[in-house]
Amino acid sequence: IGIEICENADGNFDQATANAQWLIRKLMEENNIPLNHVVPHKKWSGKNCPRKLLDHWNSFINGISSSDTPPKEPSPTYLLPSGIIKLTSPYRKGTKVLQLQKALAVLYFYPDKGAKNNGIDGVYGPKTANAVKRFQLMNGLTADGIYGPKTKAKLKSKLR
Structure with missing residues (x-):
């Protein structure tokens, strides 16, 4: 099973890493995969990948065992406009x-x-x-x- 970690649109790498750790833990449990079989892409390709994690691989692996619940990202607040907006509205731009x-x-x-x-x-x-x-x-x-x-x-x- 190959997993690629993609950062959120806001560039929150820590959140993306936590999401990956949780997913790996879930897949390990569902497929009876031991932790020592979780390896970086570099093992198979020789590429310096995952570049951002290789220097911290042990702490990444340690984080997998503590990822029992899906990570929760704080809910951003969205400003919603008031009033009525339609194709013929005076506020249809802006x-x-x-x-x-x-x-x-x-x-x-x-x-x-x-x-x-x-x-x-x-x-x-x-x-x-x-x-x-x-x-x-x-x-x-x-x-x-x-x-x-x-x-x-x-x-x-x-x-x-």
Whole structure:
């Protein structure tokens, strides 16, 4: 079983390492793998990999045995805009829309992959309205693509 540690978008390597240790522990238990079989990629490839862990491999291994529960990352707080935003809204451009797009991105209803900044541009256009509509549909709300108090409340509950 090969595992690659990828850092979070915020560059939190300690959190990524803790996540990997927990996953390794879980896989060891499920597949009856002894700890001495957990080895770095370097053992098989000869490459200096995982570069960030090789100098601390023993402490990484020691951390595996103490990883009984999934690591918890503190929940970030998201600013959600107030008011109503829709395609014809006077507030369809700017900070409020950016806040909404970022919140939708965290919940995987946005962004536009491949677009600059993943489509997070502060403009409430058809793509943002569609993301709001899909979020509403999946969360038992009227799927009208209009961001209002009910959508805000549901977004807030999902972002906790």
